Amino acid sequence: MNNFSNKVAVITGAASGIGRAIATRCAQEGMKIVLADVEEAALQAAEQELKSAGVTVLAVVTDVGKESDISALAQKTMETFGAVHLLFNNAGVGGGSTIWNSTSADWQWIMNVNLWGTIHATRIFVPIMLQQETECHIVNTASLAGLESGPGNSIYRVSKHALVSLTETLYHELKLMRSNIGVSVLCPGFVRTQICDADRNRPVELSKPGDIATPTPMTTMIDQFIRAGVEQGISPDEIAEQTFIAIKSNRFYILPDPAYKQSVKQRMEDILNQQNPTFVVPSTI
Template sequence: MRIERGLVAVITGAAGGIGHGLAQEAGARGLRLVLSDVDGQRLAALVDNLQGQGVEVAGLAADVGDPAQLDALRDLAVQRFGGVDLLFNNAGVMQTGFSWEIDAARWQSLLAINLGGVINGIRSFMPLLLGQQRPAQVINTASLAGLVCSPMLGPYTVSKQAVVALSETLHYELAALQSQVSAAVLCPGPVASEIMASNQASNQASNQAAGEATGQLDALLDSSIRQGMDPRALACEVFAGIEAGRFWLLPHKNFKPALERRLNSILEETNPVFEMADA
């Protein structure tokens, strides 16, 4: 699918990290944008910034875990621009800790956003995309955690592996329909963002203090993520992958030996052994 001026892109989780990079790059390429984020203040600042650059953009503060709010985002795109060409189901949060120590509320909250947000985006937008009778694409943001597993990232890993499975299923369904709509899944490693702040906020909301092991992991992850790939550079790779027609969007390549070890362990029926993968 060619990325051309005037196409309409919807991006969730647009106010920071990957979503912010996608919005900036899409705007620079002349796309018209419909952006959402749960943080209305940061979203408004982004919309103002893009409008100052001459980008046609609309914003809607929305919780992707609520199907009605995704319906409202779709309706805004239709009302403002007449349709949608690219849907980036991107919003996501982080949760760390031992799987059994993370309470039910925090499990459900993360799954509602990381997985439910993708499900709701697909359910809200797919009838529109199919009915337009023209090329369009759905790009779901997963993670390297969608392909390999790590300790103390249970909810995040579960959600991201489910996003990969859902994306692949969607790919097969669209192929069976011989549809002009296609699907892709983005599985990045560390990308510069403040996603770990969502982990801290979740813990504070549940009055849950991080244990020593979790605290050390949080510090390591936060440092790695903040020093990660520039979101704008990642966006350039994403758009290149879309134009190349790739389903697997894998901007970080060094994880592949870890994935190969995991696949070999499955095929050979050996017990998995965790080894830190380079980003």
């Protein structure tokens, strides 16, 4: 896909971080943009900033974990623009203690956003794209954590591994149909975003006393490690640029930072050699 002018892009998690950078990149390509996010104030600020620059924008407050919200997002997109050509399933939250200490509410919140959000969007938007019979592309934001093994951030890791598999399966199924829909999975390492503060958007009904796992010395250490990595990570703008390069070349795997490929290689070798998993500490931290 190379011609983006006047095409329609739908972006979840669009109010900040990678989603906000992708929206700016879409604007540079002359696209009409649908911004979806659960954080209403930040969403309105992003909408106003783009509109001030002359961009055609529709902002829709959306909780991606709710199928009804994704249905409403699709309906408003079609009513306003009549089509969707680029879908960025980008909304995501970080978190999770150890596998055994994470609460049921922790699992429900993170899996709802990171995995079910993309499941809902795939079920609702792909049939629309297929009916259009026009060139389209879907980018699912997973993570390096979905391609490697390691400790900590447990629910996030599980959700991102599942998301990589979902996206690979979607790619094969659409290819078998000879559809005009390209598919990519975005797997960045550390990026300078607010993901470490994702709790600001945690649903009230999943934030009652006892819903959130109590930190342990190990999880506190890992959280500090992740926060340091995020602070030193690459910029969301760089992620957006690399993503568009991949879309234009119809490349499936997007690994924006080559420094992290060693951990992916190590996991593949562990599997093929039937040896125990290795945790590769990123050399950039």
